[in-house]
Amino acid sequence: MTSLDLGRLQKALAVEAERGFADLIGKQYRFSEFLCLSFGKPPVALPLDERQRWQEIAAQFAKYPELPLEERQHLVAEARRCVYHTQRYQRGDNVTKQSTKERSPHSTKTKLPPTTPLVQPLQTEAAIRIAPYLEQPLKSLPEVGVRRSGYLAKLGLYTVRDVLFYYPRDHIDYARQVNIKELQAGETVTLLGTVKRCTCFNSPRNPKLTILELVLKDNTGQIRINRFFAGARYGHRGWQEQQKRRYPVGAVVAASGLVKESKYGLTLEDPEIEVLAHPGDTIDSLTIGRVVPVYALTEGVGADMVRKAVTAALPACVHLKDPLPFRLRDKYGLMELKAAIANIHFPSDSTSLEVARRRLVFDEFFYLQLGLLQRQHKARQIQNGAILARTGKLIQTFYQLLPFELTNAQSRVVNDILDDLQKTVPMNRLVQGDVGSGKTVVAVIAILAAIQSGYQAALMAPTEVLAEQHYRKLVSWFNLLHLPVELLTGSTKTAKRRQIHAQLETGELPLLVGTHALIQEKVNFQRLGLVVIDEQHRFGVGQRAQLQQKGESPHVLTMTATPIPRTLALTLHGDLDVSQIDELPPGRQQIQTTVLSAKERSHAYDLINREIAQGRQTYIVLPLVEESEKLDVRAAVEEHQRLQESIFPQYQVGLLHGRMSSVDKDTAIHQFRDNQTQILVSTTVIEVGVDVPNATVMMIENAERFGLSQLHQLRGRVGRGAAKSYCLLMSNSKAETALSRLKVLEQSQDGFFISEMDMRFRGPGEVLGTRQSGLPDFTLASLVEDQEVLELARAAAETVIELDATLERWRLMKAELEYRYQKLMGGAILT
Structure with missing residues (x-):
């Protein structure tokens, strides 16, 4: 068997693992038949014990259709290791010899040759769970190799386990197959058609851009799709002719992509294309006709490289031991870990993806809550706090x-x-x-x-x-x-x-x-x-x-x-x-809140004049203009001067901003508190802490630049006296989203509801202020979309801590908690 044949064998094993060990039907054989035939003819140059090992695996694949899922997984993993060893042997590498007994496919506890991980495993009880095959360096996988492993290291991927837990940031659903006539702009689909015409040429506008143009047809219509190749090497006539030969007229093609409008009608944007032997042929691509994972990438690391590394690593899922006990998984309806990992990368459909994601989101929340509750439990063991009298x-x-x-x-x-x-x-x-x-x-x-x-x-x-x-x-x-x-x-x-x-x-x-x-x-x-x-x-x-x-x-x-x-x-x-x-003191009135456009500014000034005429006072707050504090100060100073000289010359207008000295700030606040100034122009320094019951108008410029929670805080500076108070939200924005955000404040005075809406609009980090928010980095979980899962994870963690706060009865769970806090959160949350 040649090295080329070995590569084909590895690909067949990888696709079977990725498709869920379903005994796929290929162009000529079933997967199990192909493997049985292939392993039945071991390379002649192999030592006798290695050839016997091939024969044993061939016999096992003869029984493959009757095997349960777990045994199929073990057998495929064993076969891949066997091919890998053979490839190394043919290259002349120093392969560590193992006894036939250790490597027998009859055993579910197969062993790998010893490896030296690029990153040493954490010296914690996590070693209980992280087996050698999961800490195997990526460079040892034939599909990755030394060169590709160097690129993957840029993403922090060094071991098989790293890749398995490198979750996609998104998925594109190409699993829906449609006829050409059914295409609608904005959908992601897969279509099957025959090639009516294929051309490959240099762009007339850019000689360094090559365009491959295919016209595909089915029994409902036809479509023109293009692929673009940038670079001088694609401009050679030989390469272009090769593309034409690859897609001959009459060839059956599967194409996946986003449907969009073009001047020629509907087309697929940057499509993935594969030539099939016939319309019912199996699609071998990792992207066409399936739910496709989208990974975070970096320079020099393409999507295909990551997907192939994941495919190569997926058989190791069989070695993952689930730290969550069966009863807990059963109670909360959670998929088993190994199945969740496989389905988060290459789900068979959107339902499998949803169930897998729910399990992994649960894990992210569960271990966070477990750590917090364990810390709380430890704190409650301290018994040296001061006992303070409740009356006196x-x-x-x-x-x-x-x-x-x-x-x-x-x-x-x-x-x-x-x-x-x-x-x-x-x-x-x-x-x-x-x-x-x-x-x-x-x-x-x-x-x-x-x-x-x-x-x-x-x-x-x-x-x-x-x-x-x-x-x-x-x-x-x-x-x-x-x-x-x-x-x-x-x-x-x-x-x-x-x-x-x-x-x-x-x-x-x-x-x-x-x-x-x-x-x-x-x-x-x-x-x-x-x-x-x-x-x-x-x-x-x-x-x-x-x-x-x-x-x-x-x-x-x-x-x-x-x-x-x-x-x-x-x-x-x-x-x-x-x-x-959760209740306000009696007598506190609701603050009338109104969103106003630039055209309605005169209404705002009229209200301010009326209120000041009755002895009241007004805040006018300016937003953050730039990250540069100097520019903010200049904007505040200029607006103060304009208001004092042109708009309200009859009143005293004060100024307060962050770069003033403490003495000057104190003076400005005192003058406003004593009604020596009727209007206070300020930056957000007055957000909390300034208490002037006589102030009844809060006017906020460019309100769309603030978060809802911050606007609610600013609004709280008025309404502290007996008189009716007003909050005017000035906005120049015409964006529907910005205006709908501001309308929330018109409709509600409830700070908890407003903060919930703020989090939905802007995300949790922005609500808290990203610098010191203290939020852990979640890979999949969303505090906005996954609230129900967080509540379940909290309840589960509370149950576990009540039963055994030390986690000694769940050693795998304890090891996972230690591993996650060290690797993912740097231990900061345990400070």
Whole structure:
């Protein structure tokens, strides 16, 4: 048997594996018949034991049609290894000899020759599952080889396992076969036709472009399709004549592609083409007439190269052990792992693809949730948290000072927190609440619980404006309680900074409010018992951890005024206890929100004039113009000047932007708060933290540039007093999508609904702010489309942790969890 025949044999084995071990019917023989005949005539030059091995495999293929699926998979894998060894033997490679007993196709536990992976396997219990054949280097696969493996390494693909778990980013469905008359633009289809005409020529406009043009016909009509080849080598007459011979008149052709309009009528865009022996012939292509995987690529690595590597690796699926126990898979209706991997790459139809994708999406969510819940379980084993009293004079006095009663939602969340503070397990709770729901009051009660128990507290906010706003509000309450409180930011003077450091170390200062300045090395608390972090998603994991390390296992309360959809909360905060303040204090009015075009600007200015005439005030907010802060500042300064001189010369117009000094920012906010300026032109620095009850109009320029959650935050700056308030969303966009997004704000005041819609429009990373969102990288899973699967994965992970948080009874699952966190997430989520 020649090396060419061996290559043909490998291709037959690869196609059988890729088509689901169905004993395909070829042009002359069934797959099993072809293999039985081929292995029955081993190469004469082989050693006796190798020839015997070929004969044994031939005998097995005689029984192939009766074998169950798993035995067929093992037999095909064994046959491929046998051919591979023969190819190496013929090339003169030093093939490691194995005993016939070890390699017998009767055994389901076949062994491979030892290999040296390009990347050493992780030194964890993942070795339980990652067998040598899965860690086999790609270069050892005959279909890949050394040269192609070098290119595939650019995609991070080094081993068989890497390729199997390199999921397609998309699929194109060419499985639907139609007649030419049934073609419709925009569909992806496969058609069968005979060649009526074939021409191959150089483009008259570009001599370096060669065009292959085929006219195909069936009994319903005809179609003209083109393929384009760029490069001088395709311009030679010899190559062009070869193409014509490849597609002779009368040849039967299968073609797949996207149907689109052309000046000659409907055609297929960049089609895949294969010549068949007759209309009912088997299509051997990896793309034509099937659901085709689309992979992320890089320079020098084409789609065909990745598809062929996947096809070569697919037989190794039989060696994958499923870490999820059968009962769990059965309960949640999940496909077995090896079948899911095979079908995510080359599904037989769209239904198989959907079922396979659901299983692999479940895995991505499940191991994330398992890791978060395991971390939560470990945290709850710590028993050295401060026990804080839930009642006392300070809290009672504070309740008496409040001019209002807590809402039911606030009372519920306060009880959650005070219950946590009485445990030796440190609290780790997130409080979500819409704009104006009263999160600060809840945080103050927790802070007072710490202080009256003899501990100190720290409150960290992401911006100076927000930190100063918290400080002012706390000072007004703490003065009445005769308690000191200080503010520490980047702008705090050196002398004052030293004084604060000293008072913290002696314990004289019970509460410190600040920005990132709180995590500096010189900031040392004598007895830190509670950490409060506001707008916590704006801080990195490391920054939050640094503040916690200022004390010995302090209780942690995090807050956010940016409502997060449940799917995002589970993904980011799956290890936290979550409380929601889901009702607004009585008296808060709905804010009338209107989307206005540039033509309706005069209506906006009329409203502003009317409101200011009644003694009210207005915010005018400008969007981010460029990534350059200087350009934003210039735009803000120019707009401020235009409004002051041309539009509202009768009023005082203030200016606030991010590059102003702290003193200037404070002055601008104070002047607006005291009604010395009636209009405040600002960048998004006022998104949180500015509280002026007299402001009744929020006008936002170029509103389409903001996310819905951010617009909702800005809208929350008004409506804080008794008067009716307005939010005007100015937009120059005519795009239907942009306007439909803004209409959501006209229709709803519910922050959780708005954030859900925002995530659907923009994606989770944009909703959170991509820099510090902390989102793990999902290969297949979508937090928008796969919410139901995430909920199931969470429930499954909770069940597993309840039964055995150490995962010792599920060693494969434990190994997979370790492997995923190390390889896919870099361990960051376990920090």
